[in-house]
Amino acid sequence: MGIATSTALVWFRRDLRVQDNPSLNAALKSGGQVVALYIHSPEEQGEWSPGGASRWYLHHSLLALQSELAAIGVRLLCRTGNVQQVLTETCRQINVETTFWNQVIEPGQLALEEKIQTTLKAAGVTVEISPDDTLLLPQQALKSDGTPYKVFTPFWRNVQQRLQYEDFALRLSVAPQAISQPLEADPQAFKALQLLDQHDWHSKLHPYWNPGEQNSLKLFSDFIQKGLPTYETARDFPAESGTSVISAALHFGEISVARIYDYCRTLLLHESHPETVQSIKRFMAEIGWREFSRHLLHAFPDSHSESLNRRFEQPEAWELNQSDQILHRWQQGETGVPLVDAGMRQLWQTGWMHNRVRMVVASFLTKNLGIHWLHGARWFWDTLVDADLASNTMGWQWVAGCGADAAPYFRVFNPELQAKKFDPRGKYIQQWLGDEILTPTLVDLKISRERALERYQTFIRN
Numbered sequence: 307m308g309i310a311t312s313t314a315l316v317w318f319r320r321d322l323r324v325q326d327n328p329s330l331n332a333a334l335k336s337g338g339q340v341v342a343l344y345i346h347s348p349e350e351q352g353e354w355s356p357g358g359a360s361r362w363y364l365h366h367s368l369l370a371l372q373s374e375l376a377a378i379g380v381r382l383l384c385r386t387g388n389v390q391q392v393l394t395e396t397c398r399q400i401n402v403e404t405t406f407w408n409q410v411i412e413p414g415q416l417a418l419e420e421k422i423q424t425t426l427k428a429a430g431v432t433v434e435i436s437p438d439d440t441l442l443l444p445q446q447a448l449k450s451d452g453t454p455y456k457v458f459t460p461f462w463r464n465v466q467q468r469l470q471y472e473d474f475a476l477r478l479s480v481a482p483q484a485i486s487q488p489l490e491a492d493p494q495a496f497k498a499l500q501l502l503d504q505h506d507w508h509s510k511l512h513p514y515w516n517p518g519e520q521n522s523l524k525l526f527s528d529f530i531q532k533g534l535p536t537y538e539t540a541r542d543f544p545a546e547s548g549t550s551v552i553s554a555a556l557h558f559g560e561i562s563v564a565r566i567y568d569y570c571r572t573l574l575l576h577e578s579h580p581e582t583v584q585s586i587k588r589f590m591a592e593i594g595w596r597e598f599s600r601h602l603l604h605a606f607p608d609s610h611s612e613s614l615n616r617r618f619e620q621p622e623a624w625e626l627n628q629s630d631q632i633l634h635r636w637q638q639g640e641t642g643v644p645l646v647d648a649g650m651r652q653l654w655q656t657g658w659m660h661n662r663v664r665m666v667v668a669s670f671l672t673k674n675l676g677i678h679w680l681h682g683a684r685w686f687w688d689t690l691v692d693a694d695l696a697s698n699t700m701g702w703q704w705v706a707g708c709g710a711d712a713a714p715y716f717r718v719f720n721p722e723l724q725a726k727k728f729d730p731r732g733k734y735i736q737q738w739l740g741d742e743i744l745t746p747t748l749v750d751l752k753i754s755r756e757r758a759l760e761r762y763q764t765f766i767r768n
């Protein structure tokens with residue numbers, strides 16, 4: 307007769323890695339058998355269930371996770387369906403004693419976690435939850451009056467002050483020790499999830515991405531060496547490889563945000579070159595924007611579908627009777643405005659777009675074309691490999707001028723001036739449009755800007 311050992315279950319969501327994974331670590335330390343579980347539940351996630359490009363990335367990231375876990379003797383189960391039912395059923399089937407998971411700071415998720423915890427406890431299963439998704443929990447970063455920050459600069463100042471005392475030791479770890487012989491990875495395990503669309507449109511993404519923890523760690527370490535020292539100056543030029551391109555890795559938790567922050571903070575201690583110091587600080591602030599977006603969405607959980615400034619929900623805030631054809635031409639990169647079209651082609655081809663160009667195409671859609679930001683947010687949701695509810699919501703509301711810490715509504719990006727400044731030799735435009743003869747512009751930039759300003763003046767005053 308074999309010796310009965312306890313079984314621990316680790317529920318994976320946005321933490322698709324084995325290093326620096328608090329829940330996996332805790333489960334491995336518990337001393338028994340460890341099983342991992344991923345649940346795909348598109349019905350529950352509704353209109354914000356992962357879009358096409360994101361599902362492609364997820365599929366490959368899970369494949370990589372499966373082999374990382376198999377190497378340390380942990381089997382990854384993949385299931386679809388109602389999360390609570392699947393978790394309860396799995397715990398019963400494999401006789402789980404303790405279930406571990408890392409928190410996801412997103413609307414609905416914390417309430418769901420609470421519900422599941424109650425059900426599992428009632429079934430005799432212990433639950434251990436760890437922080438992971440953000441540097442601080444939303445309740446740790448409130449103003450002195452207990453309300454959430456709506457402006458980035460004081461938010462980030464406060465968060466950084468608090469983080470001085472946060473050593474992340476519990477969240478950071480070396481590669482975990484194997485608990486048994488390596489298992490064989492099973493690529494068939496993912497079939498049930500059906501993450502990949504039948505139509506093979508996604509093969510175009512392969513040349514641009516290497517999902518998985520090991521590849522993402524390599525991407526980050528290459529950036530630290532080659533890109534970080536000049537980040538401050540290079541980050542705004544879309545034709546340069548001036549940014550880290552780790553947004554999808556961060557979204558899926560292939561790298562932990564704690565590791566990135568901690569690493570940068572240590573670099574700062576030893577760096578004296580002014581440009582590099584400035585670059586590291588700037589990069590950390592961008593990690594701060596990711597943090598801010600999560601805290602904001604937590605505080606305003608409907609903001610993924612409604613403007614935070616409710617005046618922007620009045621019909622007159624947008625161009626009435628704007629046709630679907632116009633939106634379609636923006637989506638396809640056929641507006642006749644070179645920087646906008648180049649950006650939309652980059653997105654379609656690669657599943658990613660440079661941040662500067664994201665701002666330009668978003669401003670063009672919401673201001674020059676007068677189309678509600680949600681149409682843009684939904685298109686990004688389906689086409690970005692890094693589609694992230696918090697960052698996408700905040701990005702769109704910031705540009706549209708209707709968010710918490712928004713660009714003033716009268717700031718309309720001029721795509722021609724932006725191209726002159728940030729793509730002075732036209733390299734980026736050439737890369738994505740080649741020598742294509744552009745269609746006539748959808749709107750006159752000057753007239754449509756004036757119309758936008760008139761539109762805003764009327765309803766902002768009301």
Ligand SMILES: Cc1cc2nc3c(=O)[nH]c(=O)nc-3n(C[C@H](O)[C@H](O)[C@H](O)COP(=O)(O)OP(=O)(O)OC[C@H]3O[C@@H](n4cnc5c(N)ncnc54)[C@H](O)[C@@H]3O)c2cc1C
Pocket residue numbers: 541549550551552553554556557592593595596597599659660661662664665668686690692693694695697698699701702705
């Ligand atoms: C309209 C619009 C929509 C956006 N949608 C998304 C989205 O769905 N998912 C997403 O991850 N980012 C989104 N962003 C933010 C930003 O454009 C991307 O995070 C960035 O371009 C990713 O490239 P990178 O990893 O090279 O960034 P870097 O410049 O190398 O920054 C490092 C990391 O910091 C975070 N970050 C940087 N800028 C921002 C920002 N403005 N807001 C929040 N986090 C930031 C990201 O996690 C990024 O990977 C959006 C921005 C706009 C204007």
